Amino acid sequence: MAITLKNISGICGVDISTVSRALRNDLRVKPETRRFIQKKARELGYRPNLAARNLVSGKTLNLWMILSDLNNPVDREPAQFLSRSLHLKGYELLITLYHAEAKKFNHLLSRLSQHVADGAFIIPSLEYSAPAYLPLFQNDFPLVFIDRQPLFDNCTTVTTDNKAAVTDLLRKCLDAGADRFIIITENDNSVSRLRLKTAIEFLTRNNSAFIQTDANTVRELPPKFLTGNIALLGSSRLDIEKYFQIFFSRRRPSLLISASFDSPPLNTADFNRIFVARQDFESIAETAADLMLEKISGSHQAETVEIPRKEIIEIK
Amino acid sequence: MAITLKNISGICGVDISTVSRALRNDLRVKPETRRFIQKKARELGYRPNLAARNLVSGKTLNLWMILSDLNNPVDREPAQFLSRSLHLKGYELLITLYHAEAKKFNHLLSRLSQHVADGAFIIPSLEYSAPAYLPLFQNDFPLVFIDRQPLFDNCTTVTTDNKAAVTDLLRKCLDAGADRFIIITENDNSVSRLRLKTAIEFLTRNNSAFIQTDANTVRELPPKFLTGNIALLGSSRLDIEKYFQIFFSRRRPSLLISASFDSPPLNTADFNRIFVARQDFESIAETAADLMLEKISGSHQAETVEIPRKEIIEIK
């Protein structure tokens, strides 16, 4: 169906290799034949078959980005910035989704090892998937992890300086008058673990009253955490909103502060003060892109890069 | 570097074609050799090269989805639903972004015609790009447009039944007491044109006072449109929010209604009543997927399919 080099070579009466050279603007081909062949190719609507080209070159000029879904800015924003910047560098960013399903995540990893891309950015699923990674590690396939690490060490990872961000958020809350803290966080990935650990250390050092809980286990709050000057520290606005609904939508403490990452709770009227630690997704994406190009070209040492958070914003 | 059939064939002492058959579970290969070869392949971490396979089969099992960016639910939601459902049907959905740049849009179209995918879903850029489409049309490349049509007729397109949606929204506003209407809409694509036309017809037939304006051209509103029972009809919450800021954030009419598609204005307190026409992105995606599979397998007649909107929601 589609026009091939062979077709053109027949029509132009030259060898297929000459056609190939002409279309790649090889200067060895005589200018007039070059132009003639190019003209014919254009007329015929010739489009090179990239699968064939890849087979020869071993390159695809594709990079995959594997992420769970597009609802969360933590996944979406780096993808958008990466798409922009990689285009300028001659690569196509192809975004694929695993919809929070470990099985689909593994499936995508397995596709990756079948020469469909020259590298991949991954915001990983954290369920067990060592076997799925194996073929990629074996072949030194260029991988850059974003936001969180998989369960292995020695993966190139770009993440926010979460330690500083948590500390800054908590200090803001203290300055605003908070005297008891509710840390709402999962313990399920390297990022949340680090944030939790940092918060506990900071608040312990500071002799502040706090409790730790995760957003899914709803248990009674101790009475003193229903009144007073309370700060909610959560990874996302969703955690904060959920907790507010359950415990504070009916009775209000004297002061209620929201401190979260990336975005404020939707209903700003619910809180007296709102602080947000904005991650610098653009820098994260740029750094990830640079690391990827290094990995693809030379050999790059695995490392974890921490991007400073952008700033703490006071919404209110 | 990577293990190939040739390597395995050398190690197993059989012909490369036998290895190929064994790994594809061809029953003609003797069970014991089949198992032996499969075992060896597994041990060696063999991964088939899809580029080579595609070259033979002419298929990629990839489908592309081309959209502007991920900020707007109109683009994002169909992508997510499509990704889920196509996975079950054996296809990989690869999402690519053109960031509202016609040049990048054309670039992606041109990639498409280089045998990187078996078909594509497109939420098109509407700037002139006939030449970029040409090679695709010439080869009957399977395309399904979503939400809006490009400038050509006879493209398979899946969209919401916008006529019914606009009529229903306006009727809600009337029932709520609106007696003057501000239609905020661009005139830049088939969807907004249809919505505008429907609204004007409906309101004219109904003898309602209305003005039409677009969200970017800010001009003075006639005095009577600053007081009374006013309904704002906009394609997106952004249009509504923008207009509210400019004209109504300081002085409030006696009644102010928001009527928009997909999502309500963020600050619900700004309006007395809020109506939203929710598009049924899941059905849109399902229908688009079905049309795509028909196009890929047999020959499918181009047509426009209109999915009924999900419902009009009264937020307030």
Add this chain to the structure above:
DNA sequence: CTGAAAGCGCTTACAG
């Protein structure tokens, strides 16, 4: 400046 040949990694009739 151009052609003939080999090769990228795979699949699949065709013999046997």
Add this chain to the structure above:
DNA sequence: CTGAAAGCGCTTACAG
């Protein structure tokens, strides 16, 4: 049940 051969569409040394 298995091998030898041709071919998918391209690129690129190697001759000439």
